[in-house]
Amino acid sequence: MNSAIQIEHLDFCYGAKQALFDVSMEIPALQVTALIGPSGCGKSTLLRCFNRINDRIAGARVTGGSIRIHDIDIMRPDIDLLELRRHVGMVFQKYNPFAKSIYENVAYSSRIAGIKDKARLDEIVESSLRDAALWDEVKDRVHDSAFGLSGGQQQRLCIARAIANRPEILLMDEPCAALDPLATLKIEELIQQLKKQFTIVIVTHNMAQASRCSDKTAFMYLGKLIEFDDTKKIFTNPREKQTEQYITGSFG
Amino acid sequence: MSVVSSSEISRPPIQRKGFSYDRLIRYFFASNAGLTIVILLLIIAFLLKEGLGFFPGYRRELEIYRITGMEFVDLSRTNLTSHEQLTSLLNRAYFAEINGQADRELKRSTEAAALVADIDDFTASVRDSYFSATEEAAPAAEVIARLKAQYAALLSLAIKDLPPSPHLTEEERKGIIDAMMQRPIDNEDTPEFVTKLAGEYATARQKFAAPLEEARTRIDAFEAAGSELNSLVGEMTSLVRVSKDALNKSDILERERKSLLAAAASAKDPATRERLQQEAKTALAEVPDIRETTEKVLAKKSQCSEAHQKLHQSITGLTAQLTFSYQQAESVKLQRAALAAMPAFLKELEAAPAKIEAWNAAEPVHLSAAIHSFLTGKSWVTGGEWQDFYGILPLLTGSLMIAIVALLIAIPVGIGAAIYTNQFASLREQKLIKPIIEFIQAIPSVVLGFIGIFILGEALRTLSTSPALAWFPGFPMDERLNIFTAGCLLALMSIPTIFSLAEDAINNVPAAYSEASEALGASKLQTTFRVVVPAAFSGILAAVLLGFGRVIGETMVVLLVAGNRIKIPDFSAGVGAFFQPAHTMTGIIAQELGEVPVGSVHYRALFVVGILLFAIVLGINATAHHFTRKMKH
Numbered sequence: 001m002n003s004a005i006q007i008e009h010l011d012f013c014y015g016a017k018q019a020l021f022d023v024s025m026e027i028p029a030l031q032v033t034a035l036i037g038p039s040g041c042g043k044s045t046l047l048r049c050f051n052r053i054n055d056r057i058a059g060a061r062v063t064g065g066s067i068r069i070h071d072i073d074i075m076r077p078d079i080d081l082l083e084l085r086r087h088v089g090m091v092f093q094k095y096n097p098f099a100k101s102i103y104e105n106v107a108y109s110s111r112i113a114g115i116k117d118k119a120r121l122d123e124i125v126e127s128s129l130r131d132a133a134l135w136d137e138v139k140d141r142v143h144d145s146a147f148g149l150s151g152g153q154q155q156r157l158c159i160a161r162a163i164a165n166r167p168e169i170l171l172m173d174e175p176c177a178a179l180d181p182l183a184t185l186k187i188e189e190l191i192q193q194l195k196k197q198f199t200i201v202i203v204t205h206n207m208a209q210a211s212r213c214s215d216k217t218a219f220m221y222l223g224k225l226i227e228f229d230d231t232k233k234i235f236t237n238p239r240e241k242q243t244e245q246y247i248t249g250s251f252g
Numbered sequence: 253m254s255v256v257s258s259s260e261i262s263r264p265p266i267q268r269k270g271f272s273y274d275r276l277i278r279y280f281f282a283s284n285a286g287l288t289i290v291i292l293l294l295i296i297a298f299l300l301k302e303g304l305g306f307f308p309g310y311r312r313e314l315e316i317y318r319i320t321g322m323e324f325v326d327l328s329r330t331n332l333t334s335h336e337q338l339t340s341l342l343n344r345a346y347f348a349e350i351n352g353q354a355d356r357e358l359k360r361s362t363e364a365a366a367l368v369a370d371i372d373d374f375t376a377s378v379r380d381s382y383f384s385a386t387e388e389a390a391p392a393a394e395v396i397a398r399l400k401a402q403y404a405a406l407l408s409l410a411i412k413d414l415p416p417s418p419h420l421t422e423e424e425r426k427g428i429i430d431a432m433m434q435r436p437i438d439n440e441d442t443p444e445f446v447t448k449l450a451g452e453y454a455t456a457r458q459k460f461a462a463p464l465e466e467a468r469t470r471i472d473a474f475e476a477a478g479s480e481l482n483s484l485v486g487e488m489t490s491l492v493r494v495s496k497d498a499l500n501k502s503d504i505l506e507r508e509r510k511s512l513l514a515a516a517a518s519a520k521d522p523a524t525r526e527r528l529q530q531e532a533k534t535a536l537a538e539v540p541d542i543r544e545t546t547e548k549v550l551a552k553k554s555q556c557s558e559a560h561q562k563l564h565q566s567i568t569g570l571t572a573q574l575t576f577s578y579q580q581a582e583s584v585k586l587q588r589a590a591l592a593a594m595p596a597f598l599k600e601l602e603a604a605p606a607k608i609e610a611w612n613a614a615e616p617v618h619l620s621a622a623i624h625s626f627l628t629g630k631s632w633v634t635g636g637e638w639q640d641f642y643g644i645l646p647l648l649t650g651s652l653m654i655a656i657v658a659l660l661i662a663i664p665v666g667i668g669a670a671i672y673t674n675q676f677a678s679l680r681e682q683k684l685i686k687p688i689i690e691f692i693q694a695i696p697s698v699v700l701g702f703i704g705i706f707i708l709g710e711a712l713r714t715l716s717t718s719p720a721l722a723w724f725p726g727f728p729m730d731e732r733l734n735i736f737t738a739g740c741l742l743a744l745m746s747i748p749t750i751f752s753l754a755e756d757a758i759n760n761v762p763a764a765y766s767e768a769s770e771a772l773g774a775s776k777l778q779t780t781f782r783v784v785v786p787a788a789f790s791g792i793l794a795a796v797l798l799g800f801g802r803v804i805g806e807t808m809v810v811l812l813v814a815g816n817r818i819k820i821p822d823f824s825a826g827v828g829a830f831f832q833p834a835h836t837m838t839g840i841i842a843q844e845l846g847e848v849p850v851g852s853v854h855y856r857a858l859f860v861v862g863i864l865l866f867a868i869v870l871g872i873n874a875t876a877h878h879f880t881r882k883m884k885h
Binding site for chain 2: 051056084085090092094096098100109112113161162165
């Protein structure tokens with residue numbers, strides 16, 4: 001199996017506080033990998049290392065190990081961050097469309113990349129909205145404000161915006177945390193569609209969600225990777241005691 | 253069995269009457285809030301009460317203006333004034349030409365005279381004491397000797413710091429100074445050479461005037477053409493002034509009578525009432541009969557029309573001959589201005605007879621005329637001998653033009669600084685920039701005005717005289733205090749407002765926006781200008797509007813620096829209009845309110861200006877409030 005991201009002995013600190021300890025794993029391409037664990041276990045931190053969005057936080061830095069995508073260490077100082085982020089898209093916990101129209105939200109990444117051709121932009125917007133299963137709902141009002149959409153629609157718009165870049169890897173940081181069950185279901189269905197085109201890494205608090213829609217699951221605890229295996233195996237026959245306790249709800 | 257009465261149980265009653273302690277505190281705070289609202293309402297009520305009386309009062313003034321025939325006289329007078337202005341322009345062009353030609357002689361003469369004057373000023377005190385000492389009996393020799401010694405000492409001091417004289421040769425300069433040094437204390441004659449230079453200048457003037465003789469005669473003819481109209485206007489003016497004074501006086505008496513009657517009506521004691529009513533009766537002024545004088549004025553209708561026609565005729569004849577081939581740039585400019593104004597003047601003259609014939613003293617003056625005259629009036633004339641006019645336009649344009657200059661400077665600077673500070677500055681820079689910009693607000697505006705007059709005003713004027721900038725419209729500036737200077741200072745005052753509010757607006761944009769943008773591969777710059785600033789747009793707009801409100805309402809700086817000329821700037825100068833002095837709505841209130849008699853029409857006019865100002869600022873703030881609310885979705 002091809003791996004999309006290779007993580008080796010990763011240590012990560014927020015200032016003086018170490019958040020990740022010696023994490024090593026290989027995230028397979030074109031599959032859904034779920035990161036689970038109790039709050040503060042470092043799963044979001046790990047996710048946010050993959051596109052180095054953690055760089056926004058002063059004092060946050062990798063102190064050891066490496067993350068490689070396409071065999072390139074993305075922590076090297078000469079990495080073109082903008083290019084990396086076009087390669088590794090991200091969807092956030094709270095849907096956050098810009099204060100622009102639906103169309104402009106999706107076209108944003110193309111515009112900043114310098115695409116001006118109207119027909120080309122139209123095409124990108126339509127195909128991205130179709131891939132995010134939103135096109136049929138909004139095709140008549142793509143020039144209306146994005147804030148007029150429902151929460152679930154706004155989150156799918158954010159997914160459309162992220163995949164408009166045609167990234168290889170799509171990071172999702174608890175994408176359904178702010179949504180109701182029906183909207184959550186739609187996103188989960190969407191993830192099944194998207195994994196045909198994108199490698200997906202999803203952080204979730206919802207165990208059921210992890211078991212429903214992921215192929216691989218990593219359980220993290222206190223900044224350490226406890227267990228990483230096929231989802232089926234993790235949820236039926238975990239190797240570690242802590243994993244079992246967490247999954248059965250004994251703690252966390 | 254005895255029943256225990258309730259009074260024997262010593263418990264506080266469940267239901268208490270009157271005020272409790274808690275309630276008292278509540279009422280105290282409620283009354284504080286209430287008080288401010290009541291005060292605001294009182295202020296509005298006071299403004300309206302004092303201000304709205306203006307329109308009836310102004311209507312009466314305009315009525316007097318009409319029935320006395322002053323309005324009729326002004327029909328001719330405006331044309332006379334334009335004629336005088338044109339004459340002055342032509343004359344200035346003529347003299348500028350001669351002085352320009354004789355420039356060398358003029359400069360040599362003035363420089364030499366300046367040298368002499370400087371030395372004279374320096375030694376004046378000693379010479380004065382010398383003359384007063386010798387006026388009476390011959391003083392003691394030692395006194396004279398002492399004064400002479402002082403004089404010599406002052407002379408040698410005086411020549412150490414003399415004005416430059418670039419148009420005199422070194423020798424000539426030395427000659428003048430030597431002559432002055434050798435001049436005895438009792439001699440007041442100007443050195444010969446200086447007199448000679450003055451003579452040379454006079455000769456040069458004559459010499460250069462000779463070829464312009466034709467111009468001189470024609471300009472004189474132009475000037476003389478207005479003399480008939482001039483004397484007519486003079487006659488009529490003295491006639492109508494008498495009627496106006498009589499009417500004003502009777503109006504005052506009438507007002508007194510009314511107040512006496514009012515006092516009588518409210519008097520409780522019958523005797524007092526009787527007395528007051530009696531007084532009122534005697535105070536009853538005769539309404540002066542002004543019909544006679546008005547008719548006398550109107551009798552001149554045909555004369556006025558004729559004078560206009562004649563003036564029109566002679567000027568039409570002269571216009572073609574008024575173009576002279578001047579060589580000095582200044583003269584050409586002045587002449588061009590005069591000739592450009594000529595067609596409009598001729599048109600006025602042509603239309604005048606019809607206006608004069610159609611004028612009717614009996615036409616009523618409605619309240620709407622007073623309102624119209626206030627809102628569209630192009631002149632604000634007060635305390636004059638003739639007629640007062642309260643037109644808001646010069647003040648409104650002044651205020652707006654100053655605000656435009658201020659905002660044109662403050663918007664880019666304030667918003668730019670806000671964007672930089674919030675988006676790009678390091679934490680240390682932020683901690684430095686914010687307090688410094690906000691500190692500007694702490695500078696008292698009178699101090700800023702001071703800086704404006706003596707530093708900025710001077711510097712701008714010096715800059716504007718530099719030949720390299722002569723192409724710029726309005727340069728060199730005529731006045732040190734003008735719209736632009738005031739606008740610069742107001743920009744400084746509104747930058748903190750715009751900066752702080754814009755920075756807040758940018759800061760309020762959720763971090764999720766910039767995070768999402770960066771996750772999409774946008775650079776910091778792209779994120780700022782494509783996502784953050786647009787999202788903060790309504791907040792930034794509110795910041796700009798509040799800055800605008802601050803600028804419109806500011807008084808002290810404009811009063812000190814705007815130049816206070818009550819005139820609509822001359823827009824034919826293009827951008828140059830911004831380098832002319834102006835007066836403002838706030839400035840006029842501050843300047844005139846202390847001097848006007850309470851209750852007069854002028855006093856009320858200032859209140860109306862205040863109400864207008866209040867309404868404008870209220871409107872601006874309401875709009876800003878609307879945008880701020882929009883920002884919060």
